Amino acid sequence: MTYLITAKEVQSVLTYPLSLKTVEAAFKAYGQGKACLPPKSYLIFKDGDLRSMPAYINTPGMNIAGIKSVNVHPDNHKKFGLPTVMATILLTDPKNGFNIAVLDGTHITNMRTGAAGGVATKYLSRSNSKVMALVGAGAQACTQLHHIMLTRNLKEVRVHTRSEKSMIKFCREMSKEYPEVTFLPEPDGRKACRGADIVTTTTTTRKPIIRKSWIDPGTHINGIGADAAGKQELETSLTKSCKIVIDEWQQASHSGEINVPISRGNLEKKDIYAELGEIIAGKKKGRTSDNEITLFDSTGLAIQDVSTAYVVYQALMKKRKKPKHIKLF
Template identity: 35%
Template sequence: MIIIDEVAARRLVSPADAIDAMDMAFREVSRDQARNYPVVRERLLPGPNVYGIKAGADLAIGLLGLKIGGYWTENRGRGLTNHQSTTVLTDPETGCPSALVSSNHLTGVRTAAACAIGIRELAREDARTLGLIGTGGQARHHIDAALLVRRFDRVLVANRDRARAEAFARTLDSTVPVEVVAVEEAARNADALITLTTAREPVVRADWIRPGTHISAMGADTVGKQELDADLLLRASVWVDDWAQASALGECQHAAKRGLTREAIRGTLCDVLDGKAVRRTRDDEITVFDSTGMAIQDLMIAAWAVRKAEAAGDGAVHRVDLARDLA
């Protein structure tokens, strides 16, 4: 079994790599090659921490495995990132574990890559202002990825705690001007808006969003989470990564209670990439990509890291023969 630690994972997988890997993962889902198994995603009551398991397979390309991890709200004070996760890849022929991959960085870049693909495929061609609401550990990844797929002229950064937004902005070395603004200002002025919070009630109101805006809603991935006013989804053109997950864990869970159905949305981003679903049809459409994150994304990005490590003979990659030890 190959073991890839966090330092190696950061070195091995770039934002551009992640976009290529997510593009492939989405297409595999559309072609019915990949399977995402039911998600376990639970709050660790009585506290606010969240723990989850995402498992899946793409036997056509030899992928089988799971990612474990979640969100620990107090980790920043411990010198750790709040998001913690690890991916285990399994040999589909034998059931033996083939790789153990630290996935904090990989989760960040794969989430950002999915967001960027949503912007690339669904935002207006003349979108020039990028807005970001939420400045946690994944925020930098999202800006980096979005700038790889579109030529934005400015970036608007917002957080409900303005001091945190200002501290985040000071860490950026973007070639595009970055402005710290209020949440409402970011929502009203962005051509492409990323929401990346842990909110459990809307932070973006429907009447703040102009016609023609694209929104990549990346924060809601657990029952009860919500970033967008449900009215916004009911009047927007909506795409998801996976309807079952989106309607149970994502932004669509709230709109579904008010009548949003699988038939009412435009389709999946997976099908957009494979030519089976339409993109935006008008410049004045409000478009929403509701992303909950699929197991196949985690498996694909972990396998990408493994392949690059093997090709490079990376010295930070460790090997353990668990099958021999267990025989």
Template identity: 30%
Template sequence: MIVVSKSEVREIMTMSEAIVLMKETLADLNQGKSEMSLRATNQLRDGNFYLLMPAYLVEKKYFGVKLISIFPTNHSVGMPSHQGVVLLFDASNGKELAVIDCVEITALRTAAVSAVATDLLSRKDAKVLGFLGAGVQARNHMEALIRVREIEKVLVWDISIEASEKFAKEMKAKHGIDVVTCKNADEVVNMSDIITTVTLAKSPILNGKSLKPGTHINAIGASARAYREIDSLAVSKSKFYADKVESCMSESSDFLEPLAEGIISKEHLFAEIGDVVLGKKLGRENDEEITLFKGMGLAVEDIATAAYIFEKKRKLSLL
């Protein structure tokens, strides 16, 4: 069994590779080539919790589980809010193969899935990219999304002005694209062609009144029932896609709250993004639609990424 550290993950796998892999992984899941159970959420004290996320790659002959802890207040003490490992096994004989730090795996695969959705659902001429949240996921999402659209300008808002300013400075230097901080979330929403929400907000920060026609939204941060980023009006105005219907119906307050209010019905969830990849369901149909991708994060994404890293490290004769 090998151990792969956080720093090694990005040495082995690029964002471009992750995007290609996640497109394949989403298609495999919707074709029955892989299987997964809904993650188990386990509550700790003081609003902290941890998740167990198992998956089985039937055709690739791997299975595994991600164990990840989520401590929302860790940033105040200089620690990441998400920490954990992915355990990878050989499905042919049950042998343990690898323990891989999941922080970078989670960051890579999450942004890569959003890039797949953005490529399928955003306008082809989208030029302005907006972020609500300026943390690790915003940085990874910028790296991913500029690979699927020719972005000319980036807007960012965060509850911390310092975080927004730091993001703008770092991302402009790294990617050579103009990055502008905004005074509030509505500014970002009103002026962006593609909006990505990557916060730990417990009440909506994206106001549907500020949305313009043709916008695409990646709703990523609120991946548990305690969190919500998108208001009911924005959801009702959107053509709604999910990574997995069961995950969305089980845990997404972004969807379940407007459903409970009677503003939408279950049929408002138009399709899984894997079905759009496979051509079974339509993506964007015109330049006026508002599209929304709700990414809950799937165990198959983690295990597929871990298997890719394991195989590439073996291929490079590093094992």
């Protein structure tokens, strides 16, 4: 039988600590050579795109394969009342190729992306980091914050975005969840970033919005927003000044924060310090100085999706009331 797992069922078991733990383990497996990750492929449409993301992970307790199909259609909400991003994940048993589950992947995508930022912050930011600048105030900003709060004891979060209403709303809502943290709406990007220990960017911009002069020595940057060719959140001179850690070379060079500098000849592969999995696996060190500026370029890997979908599947199989299932043949 193949189980059909809805977004509501995913949300019932996928907590922030679980997603953080799972994604960290997935990156480690990849760094150890225990995961197979072909590059994501793109179908480009007039109004958006469709991405195909397969992966196989083989570690003790996690021998699973799968593929995620995910779209990005920026005008969906306005035109059709649909989310910009929608995803479906198919889990496959490597022993026989049987499809054990089909899951809504939209919430998983949001959670595993936030978890990647949390994991990178754990290994690359200063352990005593207290102040974060959060550039963007959408759904991904929320999951980045929740996962980073599991790894660092933040005392102040400065929220910067073009919409004053969004900044204020985000700060008001997050203040209720973290009353010990001061949330400040900051319409000036420079003021938001200056003096911050961590800068996390979650925008869809194609023109750099974060300047080199805004970033102090010792800052860690999570570059989350760039996920397609042509997208870039950081000034190229800033990116070049960082110790650059990527999730995976082929994806990052095609569609990550480094894609524009790479395509223009301003960066080369030799300028990349490491993949995050190499650091978690102990093959390379993470932060080595309080003064270095570190950058994590996150494009989102299928190993994050498949591993997170699998722990969701496992958790639901332990429940008395199982999800719906179908017999496909």
